[in-house]
Amino acid sequence: MPTDPEPDPEPDPEPDETAAVVRLLELLASDAPLGVIAAASAPAEARELALRISTVRDDHRRREAGLAALLDTARELATESDPGQVLEAIVRRARTLLRTDLAYLTLYDAEAGDTFMRATDGSVSAVFQSVRLALGAGLGGLVASTHKPYWTADYWSDDRFRHTSAIDGAVGEEGIIAICGTPLIVESHFVGVLFAANRSPRPFTREEVALLGNLATLAAVTLVQTRALADAENALRALSEAHETVRHYADGIEKAAAAHDRFASLVLDGGGVDDITHALGELLGGWAVLVDENGTRRSAYGPAPAEGPSGANPFAALDSVPDFDTGRLVERDGVYAVTITAARERLGTIYVGGLGHLSDSDQRTVERAGVVTALVLLFERNAADARQSARNRVVSDLVTGRGTVEERMQVARAAGFDPRAPFCLLVLRGEDRAAHRAVLLSASTATGERALVGSHEGDIVALVPGTDAGALATSVATRIGRRTCVTVAGVGPVTDVAGVPAAHLEGVRTVGALIALGHRGRGAAATQLGFAGLIVGADPDVDDYVRRLLGPLLDYDQRRGTDLVGTLDAYFAAGASPRHAAGALHVHVNTVSQRLERITALLGESWQQPDRSLELQIALKLRRLQAQR
Template structure:
């Protein structure tokens, strides 16, 4: 078509108006104008669009820099990077992988727009897939159709994750700071899309900004961690110093207690006061030696048993079960007791050392006390041996006994004890002293224990002491008395020794009794057997009945035993009907008790009957 100069001028002016109004390249290309003018206008419009996109990209990068500058958490920074990348390039999703210097691969760290769990956990070896190629070459790569692009090394795990996410087009660029490879930033589409160089460059600029921000954020996080670690170290040093000061104060207090002559009760009280809560010291037999604070009444429960087991294996170190602590008290590998601490919360290391130091000081005090007690007991043992052997004058022995708090001129009983283990006599002497109480004199002689105890009932005393000692180990206790004066002690001791042997021979090991309670055996072992009393004690119910009623049940009993315990033969010897004998035997049973015909009791009754006849002949 031929145009006039006026028409051509109008068309050029129209192109200028389109350019001035910001028309798109397509609108300029569709304008009716000379080809030379239209081509020039298209170049101008294209250049304008490039500058506008570049300006928009720079503005977006500036906004991104502002956003990243406000983040201090590395995880939040990564989330902001992928979110901005997706927004700037207008893609379906964006994601970022970080380099693992140990595994020598990259792993998925942050995503925006992803829906696949497999994709979000994928790892890319160097050289595998588009991301692996970017990581290995540290150069950007992009593709409009990943699966049909032969430039990349396709692997089943990577292609499976990409396929599950539905990704088609990918653009990846490395994150590098001062030649340090950090990771790879990606923008991807689920439909085919060619990436322009401007878009690749924009993603590269964002990656550079992101890498710098990420490194700076990590450095800031490292600095904050270093500050926190320094604060923790400072607090640790402060606590350690406070612990040292506290331990020094505890040491000074324990030392003052020992040097001042204080006992284990003072140490127990000091531990409870220093740590709060309660403290209990139990001896080697689990008996409470001293206690401070609201301690449990019993220390024989499962918790304390478990603590004692643990403490025995810990070698003097503190152990605990729940909120209760314990340390074993030992000296020269000998168990002296256990120190328990409770209601003190969680003990610090310095508090634990304080408890262990208290255990060591307690062991020293107990050892001193034991040595002193052993020395005193050795003197008591010599005195007991002198009293039993009758060595020295009477006045001298009375004076020595009174010096130990025992008066031999008042009535007392002699107890002779035989334990299961003679090697444990030292501990047994202490237990006997506790069981017999004040005013008694206890010592060892010839492998057994002798106790001189104020009182008039040797049988009751023997039974009581045996019962108390049985809580630890069986001890056979023989009682003799009452006696008065030191000159009666040797004979009483001999009778007690015989009675103790008789108790063991008769199967009464671990029990207590006086010779008078052993039946006919008591007549044998007793130093002055009272036969009449023996007969009276066994036959008294029948004798009293005969005396009141004028009967002869004693004669019937004699005839019954003489007839071999046969009522019929007894009736024949008595010249009465067998029913009469049966009735009399029923009366005898009611008087003597239902067990009178058992072998042991029957033997005692027959012996009493024979002795009665012998006494009647005197």
């Protein structure tokens, strides 16, 4: 059979094509850019193949560069032990690898349920550096909520994520347009988001997104490990500090126990608050001061600050320190104080100073001194209460006139009071019944050791040596008023016990008058109030009394614009002389006569009778006293 003719062999390439292909190979060998290869004169098929080879080679080189960069990053992160420095290294490396204008990292806040800016590189906006991203808000919030990478070439025109005014404002102030974000995840635990961003439009290739993702993975693992290492170091440090604290605490307990033993020994040996204050100062090596509940200095040790004028407490500024009344130690300007309390009542305060900083054991020593001092003061108070009960009975006997004069003289002398010398009687009435005992103790202190002070029918009665009742009443009211409001009436001088009941009755009336006239918290003698101290009762109504007597004149003056009340006052002041009253009022005597006739018409014919006249004069006096308030 005839055979098919053999196909003609392919013709050899043209010499020009061969040279062009060789030229392409030379360009590939010399790493010529893609643009040069694409522009080379060569057959289209050969040029396309050369471009593919160059592209693949460039991809391999980029991958190798990325892997090398990741290795460098791993080595750099491995040298960091501080979590903050690790984060700074991560964003710095991300910006370098992706060649972006800035890079930043946010961390997840589990309590707030959002992410917050933690590290930036290349950022210039303070607002951007402090922004927080809610889950699902902004591109970062979308990455955080989905745990998947997202990127955009133009943030402002991308509607895949929810724009918010806060996030858009921060992004706008930074000038960001293109953003790529990828999550930091370790063992399914979301840690945060790593970003690379540009201030001009820029598409991110998948290779760049993958590179940022690899960096985020490496960073997340390193960050978790660094945190674990830091936590372990902190735990070890805390354990060491705890051991040292326990040792110091044990030493402090031993020292405080020794101080307690010394305080207890002092008390058991019959020592008082003076001994405790001295022991405290010696133990601490500084000065110590004890004041009572009224601020009066009871005892002191060492070069303590002196009292101010009139016994003012130089440590009063400490009273405003928070927790001052809790029984715990407080400090201000190198002075320490602890209040002495029992049954929620403040008995006094211990102040110490000249020590510098107090150690924990020394602080416990001061607090323990406060506890022991409270016990001693309670013992003293119980004894004082027993003595005060006896004084109360003596005062009640004196003001009620119980027994013969001679018996009352003997009772007063037995209580330590000498009724033969002139004395004044004070009646003290406090605002708060709960503070009655404190006022009683304060009155004893304010009136001195020679006075006899007791409680009678809710008031406090004091028999005080002296002759100026007004001055004594004012002084006592002022002194006690530093702690609580108390009104004090003074009567006297009284020369024997027989005059005490009448003086007491006058004092009760006077203190009632002071309160009725609006002078609470003040002190005065009955003579300083004129007739007011003689007419008011236990619960006087001064306004009603004045209105009842002078009401017709007051109403007439208000309607007519006259001054009948002033004329009546001037008439009595002039000794019931119309002529002298006219001179005082600078009017004609006939004018005064006409006004007196009008007064008679309004008050009745009996207004000039002695009893009625006296009451009118008392009412006029009270009205003037009211006007002085």
